[in-house]
Amino acid sequence: KAGVTQTPRYLIKTRGQQVTLSCSPISGHRSVSWYQQTPGQGLQFLFEYFSETQRNKGNFPGRFSGRQFSNSRSEMNVSTLELGDSALYLCASSPGTGYEEKLFFGSGTQLSVL
């Protein structure tokens, strides 16, 4: 069974640009969650999608958005990039049943904003 795939692995952008990150979950998993990881803040929950609907949302500005497609693949978009958006963005998938869910993480996309 293939794991969670995130692309690209590394990304360098400049302030003001926008970026789109992609996540392909494990086959059969319907829930995809996104996290931002920075050295000072640890893992911060961005949002979770289930069956193409955003089910949960963390405390991030509207510049951070996402979507999920019918095949459960998900994309995350950050507009008007700021220096503080530099981070490792992690995607995690799970079945989505909500009972003792275990998250399966991708290797992440390392975003650097210059």
Add this chain to the structure above:
Amino acid sequence: SQQGEEDPQALSIQEGENATMNCSYKTSINNLQWYRQNSGRGLVHLILIRSNEREKHSGRLRVTLDTSKKSSSLLITASRAADTASYFCATDWTPGNQFYFGTGTSLTVIP
């Protein structure tokens, strides 16, 4: 913040020693999980303990949970250099998949 906090932030031990790290959280939970992260990579699930359980074992891992104190501990016995990683606790306390992670304990096992 609903996040948990791990303690200590960093831990350095010799190979063969035991490593203990603690996690505190703020709200009632359904279960608590521990994850490991090797440098710059994704997290890997280690163990899940339900809110009605007090202790759980998996190989060299032992997890305890005290819901009255809102705390958990992870013990790694007979540590190996390959155990060098960051360890995070995660709690789910809302309907749906909204997990909150602690800030992590960075474990270094010296060969």
